[in-house]
Amino acid sequence: MLGYLTKRLISLTLSLAVASLVIFAVVEIAPGDPAAYMLGINAQPDTLAALRSELGLDQPKAQRYLSWVTGMLTGDFGTSYTYRAPVAQMIAERLWISLPLALYALALAALIAFPAGILAAARRGRPADLAVMAGTQLGVAIPNFWFAMLLVLLFAIKLRVMPSGGFPGWDEPLDALKSLTLPAVALALPQAAILARILRSSLIDALGEDYIRTARAKGLTRWQALRRHGLRNALIPVLTILGLQFSFLLAGAIIIEQVFYLPGLGRLIFQAISQRDLIVVESVVMLLVFAVIVVNFLTDLAYAAVDPRLRR
Template sequence: MIRYTIARFFSLIISLIVASLVIFSVIEVIPGDPASFMLGINAREDTLAALRSEMGLDQPLTLRYFDWVIGMFQGDFGNSWTYKTPVSELIADRIWVSLPLAIYALILSTLIAFPAGIVAASRRGGASDVTIMGATQMGVAIPNFWFAMIMVLIFAINLRWFSAGGFPGWSNPLQGLKSLTLPAISLALPQAAILARIMRSSLLDILLEDFIRTARAKGLTRSQALWRHAVRNALIPVLTIIGLQFSFLLAGGIIIEQIFFLPGLGRLIFQAISARDLIVVESVVMLLVFTVIMVNFAVDITYAIVDPRLRKKS
């Protein structure tokens, strides 16, 4: 188990190094000069040079990369050129919208998908299975922003149960949670459809294994074999999907945050790209990549806990 964890940790470090190089390189090759964009096309050369020096754009690429990486290790993400504010403060303000939204959506997705996948697998070929698989097919095919607009139309405009957008903050937790409900459902439904199909497929494969037939031969009912043995073993591939879904929900909610006017990280990235605020884009994207890699690392460790075969190999 220790060797397995150490190997995964070294893989995590290498992934972070490669990710930082890729993110920095991609941002640097984007056409256009941020200083010219900020000052306009009629700005004087000496003014542009002064701004480039202030922004550190006149430094060699290698030096800028290492300054950026070392700064992040120290908790210094640099200063936003647009907001004139430390990027860490912008992230701290926005993360308390994006992180609860991602967790909320993941909980909803799991609560919908697990029962749906288990029921579909346990009643394979029946009416319940056909109905659930039909619903999940629609969930996979329909994009989440379409769900978002339908949610706004039904629950915000017609029924007026929720607001159409905005975030009041966490001074009133119930109001804050209520404002995230429609965005969370919009994000959760497509992910729940995917997770339910994976759960069903994994469970059906496990139900055909020899140890399930042995358990049935020893006197366990189909339901007992399902819950005592099949479900736990079927969770192994499902954990991967849950980890990837959380990463997607945290990093991929840009469109949903735009639709509901949520001041989260996704909207911050969108605004920073529009304003050519490259230090914000680099730092926020790197933070999201770090989160994705850490989630995958946690999933790998959870594998070893759930599946004893990995502990024996390590």
């Protein structure tokens, strides 16, 4: 187990190093000058040069990369070109919205998908299975932003039981959770549909294994064999999907945050790209990549917990 953990840690470190190089290179080659964007098209050359010097844009790219990386290692993400505020502070403020939203949506997706997937596998070929598969097909097909607008029309405008957008802050936890409910449901629906289909397929494969037939021969019902023996062995592909879904929910909620006017990380990176605020774009994208890699690392550890063969 120690060797497996060491290999995964080395892979994590190398992945972060390569990701930082790629992110910096891609953002730097993007067209446009942040200083020229801030000052406008009529800016004087000496004023433009002074602002570039103040922002550190006149330094060699290698020096800027090293300063950015070493700063991140110490918790200093730099200063926003546009807002003239510490990037770390901006990220921390937005993370307290995007992270709970992602966790909330993932929990809803799991609560929907696990019972649906298990029911479909246990009732394969029966009306319950057909109903679940039809529902998951619909969930995959419906765009989440369109579903989000339907939720707003129904629950916020017609029934007036949920807020249509905005975020009141965590001073009132119930109001904050209420404001995240519709966005979380909109994000959870397609993820729950995907997860339920993967779980059903994995469970059906597990039910065809010899150890399931042996369990049935010993007197266990189909449901008991599925719950005691099939479910754990079917979890490895499900854990992979869960890890990928959390990463997607954390990084890919830009449209949903726009629909519900949530000041999260997705909205921050959208604004930073439109304003050519390079340091914010680099730092937020690197943070999201770090989250994806760490979640994959934790997923690998969960594999080892589920499958004892990996510990050797």
